[in-house]
Amino acid sequence: MRRDIFQAIADPTRRAIIALIAMQAMTPNAIAEHFDTSRQSISKHLRILSECEIINSNQEGREIYYHLDIDKMKEIDKWLEQFRKIWEDRYNELDKVLENLKKNKNEPNI
Amino acid sequence: MRRDIFQAIADPTRRAIIALIAMQAMTPNAIAEHFDTSRQSISKHLRILSECEIINSNQEGREIYYHLDIDKMKEIDKWLEQFRKIWEDRYNELDKVLENLKKNKNEPNI
């Protein structure tokens, strides 16, 4: 069973859950209230997120609070790093072009 | 058919394709040589990536060159933004704690 963070965030409901509990821990029931699906299906999503170690839980009585492990989100950021380098280079390149255009306003290149 | 950028990068082969063509456009055959799968399956991945508008293609004779639309990658970055804010806050918080520890080295709290 392939189960990494990219597969975890592929589902829109899971992305919404992640965003929802980012600021404060929540119980499955409380989370499910925000969605148009059953508590059990939310429970399944929570299990997947747990297996990916994106979320953690701590039990309080009969309630279980799930909270985001924000550090795991950095893994996506890390993968994105290689592309960020490219688009920043592009931006600088464009910057240079614009600067040259400004400088040589009256000396068009060919 | 749900088909967004998050679903596109969920598959490891597609992530590898994205990384592969990030620097230079490539043909399906050239891409397939890097993987342990058929040209046709690569073609299917390319179609999905095209539908998500992550990649573009331009035909040269009978060859088709696929290249990355780096700007689409920014959409992932944009979604991450909300979490980046959180983990940077955490970091600053930790920084403050460490600074206080240093300052009050000989004055333990409590």
Add this chain to the structure above:
DNA sequence: AATTTGCGAAACCGATTAGTTGCACATATA
């Protein structure tokens, strides 16, 4: 003109997915 090459599309297949329903079990409340 005949053949080779590069490619996409369709049909098919087993595995996986996201959801449902029905249950079991522990904790809280009456």
Add this chain to the structure above:
DNA sequence: TATATGTGCAACTAATCGGTTTCGCAAATT
């Protein structure tokens, strides 16, 4: 103690996924 509440898990289902095989077509090569 009996009931209500919060939860996870298993079985099932329709849809989707990633892959293969086969095909057709256009461009290059002979």
